[in-house]
Amino acid sequence: MNQIKSILAELRKMKNIALILTAAFLAVFQTSCMKQVPKRKELQFIFPKGNLGPAQNFTGNAWATSLVANDSTYNTVVGNVYFEPGARSNWHTHPAGQILIITDGVGYHQIKGQPRETIRKGDVVKCPPNVMHWHGASPEIGMLQMYILPKTEKGIVTWLYKVTDEEYNNENK
């Protein structure tokens, strides 16, 4: 009977070891594996985040990087903007228009007098010369966008007033 008691004691030790091993295994699985499946997809940055845009021209945080500076050979300015969720530009115009290329995320673009458009990774939108528009991120997901300003001999940008929360939130406005 003593032998049987000893064996039972050993079995109990084995059970405890099994429980500890299972817990350790689950912990390793969670840290080494689950980390690779982020709950929310991060935006893919191609260029540096850049510098925070001035508060008088933007609502929320918009970060800008220059990619092509103005010169008389190409007369083209190119840059990249990262709009944090909820961030947007003021209303503004470009003397020769603007081309926007969305490289990641989700955002909005609105031309004055037209409905707000939702724009996503891979979309290309244009705003004609001297027409008022604004662009920015959606409330929940940020937006990475490149901009191209052609014919810079005509000028770059004229900044106007803030986009109100009502304008930002109303897709039919």
Add this chain to the structure above:
Amino acid sequence: MNQIKSILAELRKMKNIALILTAAFLAVFQTSCMKQVPKRKELQFIFPKGNLGPAQNFTGNAWATSLVANDSTYNTVVGNVYFEPGARSNWHTHPAGQILIITDGVGYHQIKGQPRETIRKGDVVKCPPNVMHWHGASPEIGMLQMYILPKTEKGIVTWLYKVTDEEYNNENK
């Protein structure tokens, strides 16, 4: 003694169960977790792959997508090219020059008479008007690049002859 034999039999069964559980766990770990770590990073496409460029203008496979078609408002053409590893354009010129923006991968750009440059994700390079150049992927890694052609009222492109293997492989040429 019969009781001890029974206990030993139970212990052997437990050992077998432990082995089966370990094998099953490793199999699950490998399929659900290891798949998320590809051996080689795939290029991040922003735009559709597009159509295969004509063999008379390219060596290897180069896929092109139009993003902004030519018009008289913006006078700017924008597109995206995916060069498979080893693929490159012919030598060519643009009447108003060209801006290249590398969005992923590794490639080469060479302006006639200058050394071959290696270009990577996030790089921006320019080729002046009426200057011969070629661009393409590195031998091992493909390249995704956007191109901007300004001042299209001056024209788009003049295609010239093939880039030889010697030119492609010689970084000092």
